[in-house]
Amino acid sequence: MSPQPQRRSGRPHRGGRPAPRKEGPRRPPYEDPARRVAVDVLRAVRERDAYANLVLPDLLRERKLTGRDAALATELTYGTCRAQGMLDEVLATCLDRPLIETDGAVLDCLRLGAYQLLRTRIPEHAAVDAMVNMARADAGTHVAGFVNAVLRKVSEKDEQTWLEQLAPDRDSDPIGNLALHTAHPRWIARSFAEALGDKGTELEAALKADDERPAVHLVARPGEISADELAAITGGDLAPYSPYGVHLPPGSGDPADSEPIREKLAAVQDEGSQLCAVALTRVPLEGTDERWLDLCAGPGGKAALLGALAGLSGAHVDAVEVAPHRARLVERATEGLPVTVHVADGREPELEPGYDRVLVDAPCSGLGALRRRPEARWRRKPSDVADLTKLQGELLASALELVRPGGVVAYVVCSPHLGETEGSVGNAARRAKAEIVDAREFFPGVPLLGDGPYVQLWPHRHGTDAMFCAVLRKP
Numbered sequence: 001m002s003p004q005p006q007r008r009s010g011r012p013h014r015g016g017r018p019a020p021r022k023e024g025p026r027r028p029p030y031e032d033p034a035r036r037v038a039v040d041v042l043r044a045v046r047e048r049d050a051y052a053n054l055v056l057p058d059l060l061r062e063r064k065l066t067g068r069d070a071a072l073a074t075e076l077t078y079g080t081c082r083a084q085g086m087l088d089e090v091l092a093t094c095l096d097r098p099l100i101e102t103d104g105a106v107l108d109c110l111r112l113g114a115y116q117l118l119r120t121r122i123p124e125h126a127a128v129d130a131m132v133n134m135a136r137a138d139a140g141t142h143v144a145g146f147v148n149a150v151l152r153k154v155s156e157k158d159e160q161t162w163l164e165q166l167a168p169d170r171d172s173d174p175i176g177n178l179a180l181h182t183a184h185p186r187w188i189a190r191s192f193a194e195a196l197g198d199k200g201t202e203l204e205a206a207l208k209a210d211d212e213r214p215a216v217h218l219v220a221r222p223g224e225i226s227a228d229e230l231a232a233i234t235g236g237d238l239a240p241y242s243p244y245g246v247h248l249p250p251g252s253g254d255p256a257d258s259e260p261i262r263e264k265l266a267a268v269q270d271e272g273s274q275l276c277a278v279a280l281t282r283v284p285l286e287g288t289d290e291r292w293l294d295l296c297a298g299p300g301g302k303a304a305l306l307g308a309l310a311g312l313s314g315a316h317v318d319a320v321e322v323a324p325h326r327a328r329l330v331e332r333a334t335e336g337l338p339v340t341v342h343v344a345d346g347r348e349p350e351l352e353p354g355y356d357r358v359l360v361d362a363p364c365s366g367l368g369a370l371r372r373r374p375e376a377r378w379r380r381k382p383s384d385v386a387d388l389t390k391l392q393g394e395l396l397a398s399a400l401e402l403v404r405p406g407g408v409v410a411y412v413v414c415s416p417h418l419g420e421t422e423g424s425v426g427n428a429a430r431r432a433k434a435e436i437v438d439a440r441e442f443f444p445g446v447p448l449l450g451d452g453p454y455v456q457l458w459p460h461r462h463g464t465d466a467m468f469c470a471v472l473r474k475p
């Protein structure tokens, strides 16, 4: 059976007694390995803030799940993580006490069960029985009746009917309505609406894009291999906008196994990330153009692309990263390129000022890459953004001190949140009296970039992560 997420028609539970048990030795109930993996990942995410997309592949390997079992485990895990807030709203109406008081292991089973009932074609009895058995195994026999009763209630309506009952009115509260329909926290839906200037169909498209599996994008390292050659070797398609990009077709297997990647002629890098790094190198400069700086380099995707381009034009890149383990990743990614890695705080890196080009790919909320991190939308909090904007402003101020007069800074974040984009840039630019350059001209051929001067890419418009790029010139 295909594990495709599909709305399932609501079939009220008809009741009925289980067939009388045959006599014989008691065997533990059969546990489906795909659901076991899914519930174990949910637990790791809940208990130790693990990333589902890192834990899941390890568990699949460890338990030797392949083919349909692996596909089902993946669909159930990622789907449940993404839909968590919506599932919780439904579950809350089926409980007679606050959801927060539910034991964690039981809650994992309820969420996974509700996901199967509302968003897959898995038969009701199979979904409920499997989760009752799993809850019994994980939390004790006393919870079996409870889990059974709650999931039976969930199964009384299909997803659409639940949403119609629970979502705020679309006319009076369009953001709240879309937030629940697309299973996003309201504050994230609001931040997308503010960035898009839309609360209707475009907001809906932007939110829905977070549930789509992103295509794998490769970057062909300039000077080593062309995008045409890389596409021919990998069977991929040329990326629409990046001159170095290749999109792999779905089901291409692990890109790390391909020869160009093993030989470091190419790497995995979102096309939006490529475009932002390349944009910095496209800004015209008067005078010298030899010293480039990447102030937030780990794990090294943009540093490697900048390093390759610097190698072709006779420039050198200093790459700064505060976390030593991430600095080591930058070293690995830029081996053989004219890049020097420094473990330092970008706010005070103790480097000689006078850089011609500086990239600030600042730490951010990652709201622009929610499609890559299934649980991230429910983990992030609005208060994270406030902490991050302070750091972003300080890093950009440092970049504007380190760049020479007439030199350029590209400020990049993987987030469309206006606080992290226009807010962080506006404040730092004002203080440093830097000129904000229209960034759109350094993204040639990329459509739907609005009125400038900033560039905001979107998954639903460009097929990239929602990267933001501002270009500033020091007077």
Ligand SMILES: C[S@@+](CC[C@H](N)C(=O)[O-])C[C@H]1O[C@@H](n2cnc3c(N)ncnc32)[C@H](O)[C@@H]1O
Pocket: 273, 295, 296, 297, 298, 299, 300, 301, 302, 303, 320, 321, 322, 323, 326, 344, 345, 346, 347, 361, 362, 363, 364
């Ligand atoms: C968005 S990531 C950069 C991604 C990277 N440019 C790439 O393309 O692979 C931000 C990085 O900034 C680092 N960072 C955070 N605070 C920093 C600071 N004060 N100085 C330098 N790096 C910092 C983080 O550890 C993280 O590796």
